[in-house]
Amino acid sequence: MSAELPRAAELTMQQAIPPWHFAMMNDQERNHAYRQAIETAVRPGDLVLDIGTGAGVTALLAARAGGQVFTCESNLHTAFLADRVISANGYGDRITLIPRSSTELVVGRDLPGKPDVVTAEIFDCGLIGESALHALEHAHRELISSTTRLVPSGGRLWAQLVESESLHGLNHVDVVEGFDLRPFNVASTRGYFPRRIDCHPHTVLAPAFRLFDFTFGEPPVPRTRQLTVPVTRDGIAHAAVMWFELDLGNGITVSNHGAGSCHWEQAVQTFPAPVTTKAGAAVRITARHDLCALTLDVERTRL
Numbered sequence: 001m002s003a004e005l006p007r008a009a010e011l012t013m014q015q016a017i018p019p020w021h022f023a024m025m026n027d028q029e030r031n032h033a034y035r036q037a038i039e040t041a042v043r044p045g046d047l048v049l050d051i052g053t054g055a056g057v058t059a060l061l062a063a064r065a066g067g068q069v070f071t072c073e074s075n076l077h078t079a080f081l082a083d084r085v086i087s088a089n090g091y092g093d094r095i096t097l098i099p100r101s102s103t104e105l106v107v108g109r110d111l112p113g114k115p116d117v118v119t120a121e122i123f124d125c126g127l128i129g130e131s132a133l134h135a136l137e138h139a140h141r142e143l144i145s146s147t148t149r150l151v152p153s154g155g156r157l158w159a160q161l162v163e164s165e166s167l168h169g170l171n172h173v174d175v176v177e178g179f180d181l182r183p184f185n186v187a188s189t190r191g192y193f194p195r196r197i198d199c200h201p202h203t204v205l206a207p208a209f210r211l212f213d214f215t216f217g218e219p220p221v222p223r224t225r226q227l228t229v230p231v232t233r234d235g236i237a238h239a240a241v242m243w244f245e246l247d248l249g250n251g252i253t254v255s256n257h258g259a260g261s262c263h264w265e266q267a268v269q270t271f272p273a274p275v276t277t278k279a280g281a282a283v284r285i286t287a288r289h290d291l292c293a294l295t296l297d298v299e300r301t302r303l
C-alpha cells in the first residue's frame with residue numbers, strides 16, 4: 001500500500017482534482033462498455049496509448065487485456081494518484097504513466113513506436129468540450145498510423161429544441177426586484193454547459209435531430225452546418241439540449257441521453273434571444289464547432 005500523504009498534500013489533491021472523477025469511476029454502464037470494447041480491441045502484446053489516465057481505469061483495462069500500455073495525464077495531481085492506483089493493482093510493469101498532455105507526446109521519446117490501439121475517454125457532456133478533437137487532431141498528425149485501432153471509433157451529437165425558462169434562467173437575467181439586470185448578460189456563456197435536463201421543467205418543441213457525426217479515424221476539422229428543423233409545438237425556443245452517442249466498436253455504445261444513472265449530464269445551450277415557434281413551421285439552426293467548442297444559433301425560417 002502507498003504511504004499516507006501529509007494533510008497539506010491531501011488538501012492540494014482535493015482542490016486540484018475535479019470531484020466528477022468519482023461519479024465517472026462509479027458509472028458502471030460506462031465502465032462495462034469500455035471494458036468490453038477494450039477487451040475486444042486489445043490483443044496480447046499490443047502497444048496501447050491511453051489518452052487521459054484519470055485514476056487509471058482504461059489503462060488498467062488495456063493492460064489486463066494484455067497490452068503494453070503508455071498512458072498520459074495532463075493533470076499532475078491526478079497523475080500522481082493514478083501512479084499509486086496502478087502500482088497498488090500490480091500493473092506497474094505493464095503501464096508507463098506519462099504526466100503530460102497527449103499533445104506534448106513524441107513517438108520515439110515517450111512511446112517506443114506508433115500504437116496498435118488508442119483508448120481515450122476524454123469526452124464531456126457535449127462530446128468535444130474536454131478538447132477531445134484537439135487531442136485527436138494532434139494524435140493523427142504525430143502519434144498514430146493508418147492501422148491504429150481507435151476506442152472509441154467515432155460518435156454522434158444529437159440536439160432537441162426546448163421551451164424552458166428554468167434552463168434559460170441559468171445563463172441569462174432580465175428584470176429582478178424591479179431592476180433591469182440585462183447589462184449583466186454580457187457574461188452569459190455562448191457555449192453549452194452540463195445540466196440534468198430532467199431537473200428542469202421543459203417542453204419539447206421539435207423532434208431530436210442529428211447535429212454532427214464524428215469519425216475519429218479521420219483528422220477532425222472545424223465545421224459549420226445549417227439545418228431546417230420542423231417544429232411540432234407552439235412555444236418559445238429557449239435552449240437546445242444535446243447528448244452524444246459514442247461508438248466503442250462491435251456495436252458497443254455509450255450515451256448520455258435521458259435520465260438514468262449515467263454520470264454525464266446533458267449539454268445545454270441557451271439562446272440569447274429566444275425564438276417564438278409555431279407548430280407546422282420551422283426554425284433554422286446554424287451549428288458550428290472548432291476543435292474545442294460548439295455553438296448553435298437559431299432563427300425562424302420557412303419549411
Ligand SMILES: C[S@@+](CC[C@H](N)C(=O)[O-])C[C@H]1O[C@@H](n2cnc3c(N)ncnc32)[C@H](O)[C@@H]1O
Nearest residue numbers: 052053054057058072073074101102121122135
Ligand atoms: C474523463 S477522464 C477519464 C479517465 C480514465 N481514462 C477513465 O476512463 O476512467 C479524462 C482524464 O483525461 C485527462 N485528459 C484530458 N485530455 C487529455 C489529454 N489530451 N492528454 C492527457 N490527459 C488528458 C483529464 O485530466 C482527466 O483526468
